[in-house]
Amino acid sequence: MTASRSPRHRSRLAAVIVMAVIALVAAIVAVPRPAAALDASVPVYRLYNEADGQHLITKDRNEFNVLCGRGWIDEGLAFSCPQEGQDVYRLYNPSNGDHLYTTAVAERDGLVRRGWQDEGTGFHASAEPTAYDVQRLYNPNMKANGGRGNHLWTPNQAEYDNVVKAGWKGEGHQWYATGPAAPKAHPDPVSQHGALSVRGATLVDKYGNPYQLRGMSTHGLSFTEEGVPFKDYVNKAAFKTLRDDWGANCVRLAMYTAEGGYCEGADQNWLKGLIRQGVNAATDLGMYVIVDWHVLRDQSPTVYEQQAREFFSQMSREFKDRVNVIYEICNEPNGGVDWWTIKGYAERIIPVIRANDPDAIVIVGTPTWSQDVDQAAANRLTGDVARNTMYALHFYANTHTQWLRDRMNAALDAGLPVFISEFGTTDASGNGGYNPWESQQWIDLANRRNVSWMNWSLCLKNESSAAIQPWCKKLSDWQTWELTESGNWVRNAMRAATGK
Numbered sequence: 035m036t037a038s039r040s041p042r043h044r045s046r047l048a049a050v051i052v053m054a055v056i057a058l059v060a061a062i063v064a065v066p067r068p069a070a071a072l073d074a075s076v077p078v079y080r081l082y083n084e085a086d087g088q089h090l091i092t093k094d095r096n097e098f099n100v101l102c103g104r105g106w107i108d109e110g111l112a113f114s115c116p117q118e119g120q121d122v123y124r125l126y127n128p129s130n131g132d133h134l135y136t137t138a139v140a141e142r143d144g145l146v147r148r149g150w151q152d153e154g155t156g157f158h159a160s161a162e163p164t165a166y167d168v169q170r171l172y173n174p175n176m177k178a179n180g181g182r183g184n185h186l187w188t189p190n191q192a193e194y195d196n197v198v199k200a201g202w203k204g205e206g207h208q209w210y211a212t213g214p215a216a217p218k219a220h221p222d223p224v225s226q227h228g229a230l231s232v233r234g235a236t237l238v239d240k241y242g243n244p245y246q247l248r249g250m251s252t253h254g255l256s257f258t259e260e261g262v263p264f265k266d267y268v269n270k271a272a273f274k275t276l277r278d279d280w281g282a283n284c285v286r287l288a289m290y291t292a293e294g295g296y297c298e299g300a301d302q303n304w305l306k307g308l309i310r311q312g313v314n315a316a317t318d319l320g321m322y323v324i325v326d327w328h329v330l331r332d333q334s335p336t337v338y339e340q341q342a343r344e345f346f347s348q349m350s351r352e353f354k355d356r357v358n359v360i361y362e363i364c365n366e367p368n369g370g371v372d373w374w375t376i377k378g379y380a381e382r383i384i385p386v387i388r389a390n391d392p393d394a395i396v397i398v399g400t401p402t403w404s405q406d407v408d409q410a411a412a413n414r415l416t417g418d419v420a421r422n423t424m425y426a427l428h429f430y431a432n433t434h435t436q437w438l439r440d441r442m443n444a445a446l447d448a449g450l451p452v453f454i455s456e457f458g459t460t461d462a463s464g465n466g467g468y469n470p471w472e473s474q475q476w477i478d479l480a481n482r483r484n485v486s487w488m489n490w491s492l493c494l495k496n497e498s499s500a501a502i503q504p505w506c507k508k509l510s511d512w513q514t515w516e517l518t519e520s521g522n523w524v525r526n527a528m529r530a531a532t533g534k
């Protein structure tokens with residue numbers, strides 16, 4: 035190319051400039067006005083049903099909540115819409131359960147003639163163009179699925195393009211929203227996996243797929259160390275840190291019965307309030323939560339059985355609709371208490387829970403600080419108390435080694451559903467003997483066999499099993515250097531298991 039330009043070239047350049055100016059002015063005129071309607075925007079949620087591939091969009095928060103409880107996945111905000119404006123009609127196909135949304139009266143009426151139900155105005159679209167152009171996609175391959183879930187609506191161009199690449203047909207513009215989509219960064223465990231149950235020796239999720247719980251146990255909720263009452267770890271920011279940074283999907287609330295705990299001096303109403311608080315925080319975050327009746331110094335669960343009965347009766351009544359709550363009815367029987375005694379206790383306490391919450395997962399402790407799963411395997415619970423019931427195996431890696439792993443394997447092989455509701459990376463005393471090698475053998479095995487595991491403990495007590503450094507008073511968002519050797523090890527194990 036030469037530096038001098040021909041007249042023809044120059045006039046073309048001028049034309050391009052003029053067109054660019056026109057385009058710019060047009061763009062400025064067309065820029066979406068930050069309409070007053072924006073203030074009055076209402077969120078429209080998107081839900082996904084993995085079972086039938088359908089996406090549902092709704093502004094009805096109650097419908098959203100109900101569907102989340104029934105196994106739909108919360109996919110976050112579909113977009114926001116104005117309070118008033120263009121009607122977006124919602125239609126329902128009673129023959130296959132599908133939903134469709136349209137602003138086109140002709141499409142609506144055509145579908146109604148073909149048997150769809152007109153569910154009225156689902157939400158409103160902006161009457162004016164905005165930057166949030168909601169486009170529709172169609173998947174011709176969903177016929178195999180009875181035609182359900184063959185449409186998707188999104189204001190997100192990148193998602194639209196990706197879905198087209200995946201083989202859907204782009205159907206283009208449908209209506210204008212007033213705000214963007216906000217997909218959930220972390221689809222939470224409970225909305226993804228729902229109510230858990232036990233199949234054979236394995237915990238499964240709502241789809242019947244093997245599912246493993248991993249998380250942290252609190253220390254004794256009524257204890258205080260280094261000036262920090264352990265109740266303070268029962269907070270949403272702490273659990274969120276565990277979920278998002280560590281990769282935990284479960285927390286365990288350890289409520290001691292003895293040692294100044296629930297049955298020996300602590301304020302029972304206060305402790306029940308704390309359990310409620312923990313269950314609520316876990317529920318808000320879509321995490322599973324274990325309510326642990328932490329029998330230890332009292333040795334036999336029969337010592338405070340009457341209190342256990344009252345406690346579990348009340349708690350299960352309150353939490354009967356929470357699919358994420360798991361009941362652990364006796365942490366660690368010890369002092370020679372035999373399996374017959376524990377079994378009898380379980381046969382009396384489990385029905386108290388089932389009367390309110392027939393499908394809840396229950397964990398039963400086993401003799402010798404929850405190590406004798408062989409005894410439970412040889413003589414397990416039967417009938418309705420056995421359904422969705424699991425048996426605790428606890429290990430402390432520097433004390434309980436291959437011999438206890440062999441015992442766990444044998445119990446699993448015999449079909450016993452085992453749950454590691456507590457383990458430490460240390461000596462059984464909870465202090466000294468940090469042993470990452472043995473811990474790794476255990477966690478590898480547990481992961482291989484889909485056995486859930488919960489680590490002792492989320493606190494700053496000056497003992498090697500504690501996850502937080504004794505000088506660190508933070509109640510959430512712990513950095514690497516604020517965690518102990520054990521805390522870092524456990525966080526890494528969780529991250530590895532979740533692919534973080």
Ligand code: IDC
Pocket residue numbers: 293330365366403428430456462463464465490495497499
């Ligand atoms: C330990 C605590 C320790 C506390 C002691 C007695 O780590 O700070 O002083 O209990 O209350 C268990 C128990 C669990 C124990 C833990 C470590 O379930 O309560 O915590 N452990 O000894 N079983 C095996 C070990």
